[in-house]
Amino acid sequence: MSISLALPIPDAALEARLRARMEEVEKDLLGHVQSEAAFVTTAARHLMEAGGKRFRPLLVLLCAETGNADAEGVITAACVVELTHLASLYHDDVMDEAALRRGAESANARWDNHVAILTGDFLFSKSSELTAELGADAVRIQARTFSRLVEGQILETLGPEPGDDPLEHYLRVVAGKTGSLIATSALYGARFSGAPRDVEEALTQYGEKVGVAFQLSDDILDIASESEESGKTPGTDLREGVPTLPVLFAQRSTDPADARLLALLAGDLTEDALHAEALGLLRAHPAMAAARDYVLARATEAKELLTVLPEGPVRDALDAFADIVAQRTA
Numbered sequence: 001m002s003i004s005l006a007l008p009i010p011d012a013a014l015e016a017r018l019r020a021r022m023e024e025v026e027k028d029l030l031g032h033v034q035s036e037a038a039f040v041t042t043a044a045r046h047l048m049e050a051g052g053k054r055f056r057p058l059l060v061l062l063c064a065e066t067g068n069a070d071a072e073g074v075i076t077a078a079c080v081v082e083l084t085h086l087a088s089l090y091h092d093d094v095m096d097e098a099a100l101r102r103g104a105e106s107a108n109a110r111w112d113n114h115v116a117i118l119t120g121d122f123l124f125s126k127s128s129e130l131t132a133e134l135g136a137d138a139v140r141i142q143a144r145t146f147s148r149l150v151e152g153q154i155l156e157t158l159g160p161e162p163g164d165d166p167l168e169h170y171l172r173v174v175a176g177k178t179g180s181l182i183a184t185s186a187l188y189g190a191r192f193s194g195a196p197r198d199v200e201e202a203l204t205q206y207g208e209k210v211g212v213a214f215q216l217s218d219d220i221l222d223i224a225s226e227s228e229e230s231g232k233t234p235g236t237d238l239r240e241g242v243p244t245l246p247v248l249f250a251q252r253s254t255d256p257a258d259a260r261l262l263a264l265l266a267g268d269l270t271e272d273a274l275h276a277e278a279l280g281l282l283r284a285h286p287a288m289a290a291a292r293d294y295v296l297a298r299a300t301e302a303k304e305l306l307t308v309l310p311e312g313p314v315r316d317a318l319d320a321f322a323d324i325v326a327q328r329t330a
């Protein structure tokens with residue numbers, strides 16, 4: 001198996017080590033989704049085999065480079081975060097009624113909502129079982145991460161309460177549904193490699209910020225990508241009526257030239273023609289550049305936390321990781 005890392009690593013030795021460790025993760029993941037019921041294995045493998053960037057396990061491995069990267073538990077922790085993420089995607093696609101994921105049919109489209117939900121549950125149970133191998137602290141961290149994922153997702157579904165600031169609400173959602181698991185990935189890498197406590201704390205905060213930047217980029221891509229290059233159907237958030245950063249920025253406009261866009265954004269965009277019109281106007285709006293700048297600022301904040309680390313290839317790679325996430329195109 002030849003793994004390509006979702007991150008260019010200029011240091012050849014670090015690259016080779018991460019590749020080899022990611023291959024172990026891939027192999028273990030396949031084993032972890034085995035069920036006694038053949039159909040469950042098929043359904044659980046479906047999205048795993050469809051691809052994915054494996055950002056979360058890669059971050060575990062990279063953060064583990066700040067301590068003893070070969071320590072027991074590092075690979076297990078990398079599998080835990082990918083399985084948790086995978087579980088959440090099965091559920092998320094049901095909630096979004098999404099047809100595509102990772103360039104493949106979503107599980108709900110391929111089978112149905114029941115299969116997708118139960119497969120997500122199966123994957124989450126596998127990730128919990130593995131977490132137990134990492135000890136009681138990890139179980140507590142996993143439970144807390146799960147609560148934050150669910151809270152973020154529910155807050156998104158409910159929308160802001162009257163009187164809430166919509167941007168603040170959105171950022172809370174993003175921190176919960178994505179910042180939480182990426183922060184946990186960084187924390188696990190530091191913790192299970194035995195990195196010093198100040199490094200662990202800085203990397204956890206770094207992960208939270210990178211996670212937020214990752215989701216904000218994802219939301220920008222949902223509007224900006226013209227095709228299904230992201231492996232998902234563009235414009236889903238708009239169709240679902242979920243206002244994301246570019247929409248929230250555009251909605252602050254008092255420019256009369258934006259009247260049509262604002263009227264569209266205030267209405268129902270499930271109809272194809274209205275959806276396409278709103279998407280076109282939004283893509284051309286300065287709110288897109290403002291949103292990209294906002295993400296870059298979050299990535300810069302994340303990188304500032306890395307000063308706790310000595311200069312060298314690991315810090316450079318974590319620095320590049322924040323940049324890649326903020327500037328992603330897929």
Ligand code: FPP
Pocket residue numbers: 084085087088089091092096120121124146149150153177178218222232
């Ligand atoms: C993707 O958001 C969704 C998440 C990052 C989190 C989803 C969390 C749950 C469904 C809670 C249940 C969790 C588990 C572990 C069973 P998105 O729809 O904005 O992104 P997308 O563009 O990738 O669909």
Ligand code: MG
Pocket residue numbers: 092093096098
């Ligand atoms: Mg979704």
